Amino acid sequence: MTATAVQATDILQTADNLRWEVGPDFHEQLMEDIYTEAGHLADRAVTWPDEEPRFDLDRTIDRLVTSRIFGFPLMILLFALVFWLTIVGANYPSQIIASVLIGKIYPLLHQGADAINMPWWLSGILIDGMYLATAWVVSVMLPPMAIFFPLFTLLEDFGYLPRVSFNLDNAFRKAGAHGKQSLSMMMGFGCNAAGVIATRVIDSPRERLIAIITNNFALCNGRWPTQILIATLFIGALAPLYLAGLISALAVVGIAVLGVLLTFAISWSLSRTILEGQVSTFSLELPPYRPPQILRTIGTSLVDRTLYVLWRAVVFAMPAGAVIWLIANVTIGGTSIAEYMINFLNPLGVLIGLNGIILVAYIVAIPANEIVIPTILMLIVLVTGVNAGEGAGVMFELDSMVQTKAVLVAGGFTLLTAINLMLFSLIHNPCSTTIYTIYKETSSKYWAAVSALLPLALGFAVTFVVAQLWRIFIGPG
Amino acid sequence: MTTEQPKIPELKFDRSACATCPAHNAGNLLKLGVDMTDWDYVLALAGNPNTGKSTVFNALTGLRQHTGNWPGKTVTRAEGGYSYKGDRYKIVDLPGTYSLLSTSLDEEVARDFILFGQPDVTVIVVDATRLERNLNLALQVLEITDRAVICLNLMDEARRHHIEVDERRLSRDLGVPVVPCSARTGEGLDDLLEAIHDVVTGEFVCQPYRLKNESSSIRRALDELVPKIQAVYPELPNARWVALRLLDGDERITEAVRSGELGNLNFQAPLEPQTAQSIPLEVAA
Numbered sequence: 001m002t003a004t005a006v007q008a009t010d011i012l013q014t015a016d017n018l019r020w021e022v023g024p025d026f027h028e029q030l031m032e033d034i035y036t037e038a039g040h041l042a043d044r045a046v047t048w049p050d051e052e053p054r055f056d057l058d059r060t061i062d063r064l065v066t067s068r069i070f071g072f073p074l075m076i077l078l079f080a081l082v083f084w085l086t087i088v089g090a091n092y093p094s095q096i097i098a099s100v101l102i103g104k105i106y107p108l109l110h111q112g113a114d115a116i117n118m119p120w121w122l123s124g125i126l127i128d129g130m131y132l133a134t135a136w137v138v139s140v141m142l143p144p145m146a147i148f149f150p151l152f153t154l155l156e157d158f159g160y161l162p163r164v165s166f167n168l169d170n171a172f173r174k175a176g177a178h179g180k181q182s183l184s185m186m187m188g189f190g191c192n193a194a195g196v197i198a199t200r201v202i203d204s205p206r207e208r209l210i211a212i213i214t215n216n217f218a219l220c221n222g223r224w225p226t227q228i229l230i231a232t233l234f235i236g237a238l239a240p241l242y243l244a245g246l247i248s249a250l251a252v253v254g255i256a257v258l259g260v261l262l263t264f265a266i267s268w269s270l271s272r273t274i275l276e277g278q279v280s281t282f283s284l285e286l287p288p289y290r291p292p293q294i295l296r297t298i299g300t301s302l303v304d305r306t307l308y309v310l311w312r313a314v315v316f317a318m319p320a321g322a323v324i325w326l327i328a329n330v331t332i333g334g335t336s337i338a339e340y341m342i343n344f345l346n347p348l349g350v351l352i353g354l355n356g357i358i359l360v361a362y363i364v365a366i367p368a369n370e371i372v373i374p375t376i377l378m379l380i381v382l383v384t385g386v387n388a389g390e391g392a393g394v395m396f397e398l399d400s401m402v403q404t405k406a407v408l409v410a411g412g413f414t415l416l417t418a419i420n421l422m423l424f425s426l427i428h429n430p431c432s433t434t435i436y437t438i439y440k441e442t443s444s445k446y447w448a449a450v451s452a453l454l455p456l457a458l459g460f461a462v463t464f465v466v467a468q469l470w471r472i473f474i475g476p477g
Numbered sequence: 478m479t480t481e482q483p484k485i486p487e488l489k490f491d492r493s494a495c496a497t498c499p500a501h502n503a504g505n506l507l508k509l510g511v512d513m514t515d516w517d518y519v520l521a522l523a524g525n526p527n528t529g530k531s532t533v534f535n536a537l538t539g540l541r542q543h544t545g546n547w548p549g550k551t552v553t554r555a556e557g558g559y560s561y562k563g564d565r566y567k568i569v570d571l572p573g574t575y576s577l578l579s580t581s582l583d584e585e586v587a588r589d590f591i592l593f594g595q596p597d598v599t600v601i602v603v604d605a606t607r608l609e610r611n612l613n614l615a616l617q618v619l620e621i622t623d624r625a626v627i628c629l630n631l632m633d634e635a636r637r638h639h640i641e642v643d644e645r646r647l648s649r650d651l652g653v654p655v656v657p658c659s660a661r662t663g664e665g666l667d668d669l670l671e672a673i674h675d676v677v678t679g680e681f682v683c684q685p686y687r688l689k690n691e692s693s694s695i696r697r698a699l700d701e702l703v704p705k706i707q708a709v710y711p712e713l714p715n716a717r718w719v720a721l722r723l724l725d726g727d728e729r730i731t732e733a734v735r736s737g738e739l740g741n742l743n744f745q746a747p748l749e750p751q752t753a754q755s756i757p758l759e760v761a762a
Contacts, residue, residue, distance in 0.1 A: 007708070008709065008734050008735055010705065011705050011706055011709060011723070012723070012734060012735060014701065014702055014705055015702055015720070015723035015724055015731075018698040018701060018702060018724060019724055019726060021694065021697070022695060022724055026695070026724055026725060027725055029692055029695060030695060030721065030725070031576070031578065033691045033692060033695070034613050034688065037688055038610075038612035038616055039609050041647070041650050041686075042608040043609075044646060045643045045644070045646050045647040046609075047640070047641040047643070048639075049638065200572075201583055203582070287527045288606065290634075
């Protein structure tokens with residue numbers, strides 16, 4: 001042992017002995033001392049206004065949005081408003097983008113490929129596979145994201161999100177989870193991978209694991225477009241035209257709320273079974289409301305979130321497009337690989353109120369939830385041959401909602417399929433990025449597997465039960 | 478072992494090449510993931526959650542890190558840089574924390590960086606409208622480091638609430654520069670840059686406030702432990718803080734003492750008199 005090592009041991013020994021003397025409340029005592037001195041220093045430097053302002057806007061807003069009676073309804077109303085604006089506002093630009101990317105550029109690309117005598121399989125992979133998948137993702141996702149993310153960011157900048165946490169804190173505590181989980185859940189509504197990283201604010205490993213596993217139930221932005229599109233086509237369509245937007249928005253809010261309820265339920269079960277333990281306390285500061293810097297917020301949220309997510313979707317859509325084209329066009333004994341897969345999975349799909357096409361789409365879309373709907377549409381065209389002008393395995397021009405719905409209906413979509421697709425989109429394994437993030441954050445294959453398989457099993461269970469109840473009480477669906 | 482040790486650690490001026498070399502602590506910083514190849518100084522940005530750290534970060538670097546009005550947004554470190562008066566500064570935006578005393582991951586990230594990363598200056602962003610609460614963290618940072626600047630942010634909010642803060646008195650009390658700012662509008666940022674420059678070049682010598690009025694049981698324990706630590710690590714600028722952490726049973730610090738890591742930190746002297754004196758001479762010439 002070196003001299004320094006001996007001395008170091010001596011220091012640690014002394015500290016150990018002294019720790020007995022100062023007693024177990026050392027930490028609290030020290031905190032109290034620091035608070036006292038901080039208070040003293042602050043007192044010397046700060047002059048408070050002589051009288052309280054008669055009307056304090058911040059406090060009045062706080063009383064309203066965190067009130068026992070109005071807190072939750074206001075919260076739901078506010079989010080419903082955001083989705084309604086998104087649904088109503090996104091429709092028109094979506095059509096314009098689709099008509100340009102698919103209606104104009106797509107035929108031009110084919111003409112170009114013909115002009116240079118490109119082999120059919122190469123133009124198939126490049127144009128009918130990769131380009132169309134990308135064009136589809138852009139036209140379906142860009143408009144809702146360009147509206148939704150800035151609105152959400154404005155709420156965030158205004159200071160509303162901590163109030164949501166405040167409202168939810170009690171529920172989380174009752175579920176045996178950490179109150180800060182509401183913050184990571186909020187991040188999860190943007191992106192689950194980000195939400196998983198955000199759980200680092202939770203000190204206790206037990207509560208952090210609960211937050212990580214349940215983060216998937218916060219509907220991420222890869223899944224919002226699926227929810228919004230299906231709700232608009234199938235659920236909004238049930239209502240008279242002037243109510244359609246509102247009903248669709250409420251359906252999406254309903255799914256998001258269901259996700260929150262599932263978060264509570266799963267947290268509760270985990271904290272009473274494999275992750276049993278005490279709830280730790282924490283203090284949540286409600287920051288002052290600040291007038292959002294509207295233009296800058298819109299600018300940064302467009303760049304940071306919208307374009308970032310869109311880019312990610314495009315990066316995943318291009319290879320996925322190629323894969324879809326290949327499995328749709330490579331045949332074994334006259335039947336394409338895609339058809340084999342669909343036929344194989346169809347019995348399971350039908351059992352849970354979905355179909356083989358949707359399950360194949362979810363397998364193809366493991367890298368990114370964003371491309372589920374485009375994949376479903378492409379596969380339907382392949383199997384049913386509907387609107388088959390361009391030939392099987394080609395994503396074709398869908399420049400209006402009506403046409404999109406026509407394809408889905410041709411693919412056997414019913415109201416039950418639509419509802420179960422929305423449910424399954426909420427409750428299934430997280431995307432591969434999130435699973436990898438969970439693995440990195442927990443450094444455990446076990447917890448990564450639990451986080452992936454638990455929601456998947458739950459998703460199968462929920463859709464199965466819904467399908468059986470539907471068939472018993474409502475009809476064959 | 479000697480028992481006669483000076484009560485106050487004397488300022489030791491390390492005049493070796495290492496102390497004056499810009500990459501004086503590159504090894505430790507590299508371990509923490511900070512590449513110092515192109516930079517002269519490292520600046521750490523600490524503060525309570527939601528005091529506008531990220532806004533200050535963006536204002537200084539011109540980057541567009543997403544800022545959000547809710548606590549706990551930054552859980553990892555963000556990095557950026559700027560150049561001022563010919564010196565290149567690397568900024569490391571630490572997670573916002575209320576304290577450096579507990580063991581959650583975000584507090585550990587912030588604490589480890591200030592202690593082991595040895596930034597040339599730590600800018601503590603405090604909310605002028607919530608000074609008392611924010612000073613808790615500021616006092617803890619000042620226990621660890623000798624070189625700090627307080628950025629008294631959100632002055633526009635304070636004015637809106639008719640709160641007046643006497644920054645000169647605060648600066649005298651804390652022994653570090655205090656700069657009123659409103660990072661959202663850019664107000665006061667020039668003064669902040671100048672204050673940072675003064676501290677890293679040694680033109681302003683910080684004499685950070687250290688806790689004085691701890692309870693008697695804690696003081697007795699410190700009186701016994703601090704001299705022992707100073708005997709082994711005479712160059713340690715924060716022996717008192719290390720002692721407090723050991724008494725609290727902090728595993729990371731205990732490990733740093735046991736392994737000798739604490740002694741291997743190359744503590745740069747807070748002031749290099751040669752540099753400080755040479756500046757006016759050059760100007761005169």
